Amino acid sequence: MTTNIELGTYAQNTWCPGCGNFGILNTIKKVLPQLQEDGLDPSNVVLVSGIGCHAKIVDYVNANSFYSIHGRVPPPMTGIKLANPNLTVIGHAGDGDAYGEGIEHLIFSAKRNLDITFIVHNNRVYGLTTGQFTPTSPPGFKGRSTPEGSPEEPLNPIELMLSAGATFVARGYTRKMKHLQSLIKAAVSHKGFSFIDVLQPCFTFFDTYDYYNKRVYEFTQQDHDVSDRNAAFVKAGEWAYKEGEQIPIGIFYQVIKPTYEEKLLKGRIPVQLTPGDIRPILEKNI
Ligand SMILES: Cc1ncc(C[n+]2csc(CCOP(=O)(O)OP(=O)(O)O)c2C)c(N)n1
Ligand code: SF4
Ligand SMILES: [Mg+2]
Numbered sequence: 154m155t156t157n158i159e160l161g162t163y164a165q166n167t168w169c170p171g172c173g174n175f176g177i178l179n180t181i182k183k184v185l186p187q188l189q190e191d192g193l194d195p196s197n198v199v200l201v202s203g204i205g206c207h208a209k210i211v212d213y214v215n216a217n218s219f220y221s222i223h224g225r226v227p228p229p230m231t232g233i234k235l236a237n238p239n240l241t242v243i244g245h246a247g248d249g250d251a252y253g254e255g256i257e258h259l260i261f262s263a264k265r266n267l268d269i270t271f272i273v274h275n276n277r278v279y280g281l282t283t284g285q286f287t288p289t290s291p292p293g294f295k296g297r298s299t300p301e302g303s304p305e306e307p308l309n310p311i312e313l314m315l316s317a318g319a320t321f322v323a324r325g326y327t328r329k330m331k332h333l334q335s336l337i338k339a340a341v342s343h344k345g346f347s348f349i350d351v352l353q354p355c356f357t358f359f360d361t362y363d364y365y366n367k368r369v370y371e372f373t374q375q376d377h378d379v380s381d382r383n384a385a386f387v388k389a390g391e392w393a394y395k396e397g398e399q400i401p402i403g404i405f406y407q408v409i410k411p412t413y414e415e416k417l418l419k420g421r422i423p424v425q426l427t428p429g430d431i432r433p434i435l436e437k438n439i
Contacts, residue, residue, distance in 0.1 A: 224255025
């Protein structure tokens with residue numbers, strides 16, 4: 154029997170006023186108790202983050218957590234899930250982190266279909282390092298490393314994840330918090346690799362609120378068959394940074410397939426810990 158969790162922490166929040174990360178933090182704090190009501194044990198939740206402004210979210214949520222390395226959110230998530238498949242593992246990565254330095258880790262964890270949830274705080278800029286372009290910055294983006302404007306076309310993360318084999322692919326927006334709640338709940342409840350690209354404006358280095366507010370629209374399963382991968386690609390292609398386009402948010406794709414841990418572990422649980430057990434294990438391995 155578990156009691157309702159107190160999710161705040163004593164850490165001082167250092168995000169800039171107006172940062173889109175607050176929308177994701179507040180959504181996570183709403184969703185975890187809702188999932189608890191549905192039977193999730195909060196002591197079985199582990200949050201994993203990379204390095205960047207987004208990563209501080211693990212300081213602000215009172216849950217088990219692991220602060221990893223820039224670009225390397227999927228490897229510790231993989232290790233945690235394989236060591237104890239009963240855990241609910243939720244990753245928070247930045248767009249620089251997930252689609253730049255760590256892109257190969259993201260692709261392979263989607264391909265494996267581990268039962269984990271991966272949330273990208275996609276502000277389309279390197280926030281923590283003060284405003285350089287990332288793989289999702291728009292063409293012509295002027296930042297510290299591209300003063301004359303980026304000459305590159307951006308990646309489409311939804312198309313990337315559909316190609317890589319993710320079994321749940323969604324996009325949300327931090328100003329649509331109720332919608333984001335439903336996406337995160339559905340992603341955590343999905344059995345398999347769940348991916349959510351969250352449009353998260355960086356108020357300081359790339360203020361995109363106005364751009365998104367004018368273009369973002371929600372689609373539902375009434376308008377879109379989530380089991381149709383080709384239809385998902387078509388919907389993902391609706392936004393390609395051209396004039397007059399709208400930006401669809403919702404679940405693009407969802408199918409059930411056997412997970413990596415089911416196929417690899419076949420019901421075995423490699424590590425079973427109770428509080429206090431960790432010290433002898435560490436001492437044995439020193
Ligand atoms: C291995 C490694 N590479 C690079 C860096 C430098 N670094 C720290 S944060 C960051 C960019 C963060 O951008 P993003 O992942 O988009 O996160 P945001 O700050 O925008 O949330 C970089 C390049 C680092 N700390 N470690
Ligand atoms: S730099 Fe941007 S992403 Fe980082 S805390 Fe400030 S507004 Fe948020
Ligand atoms: Mg970023």
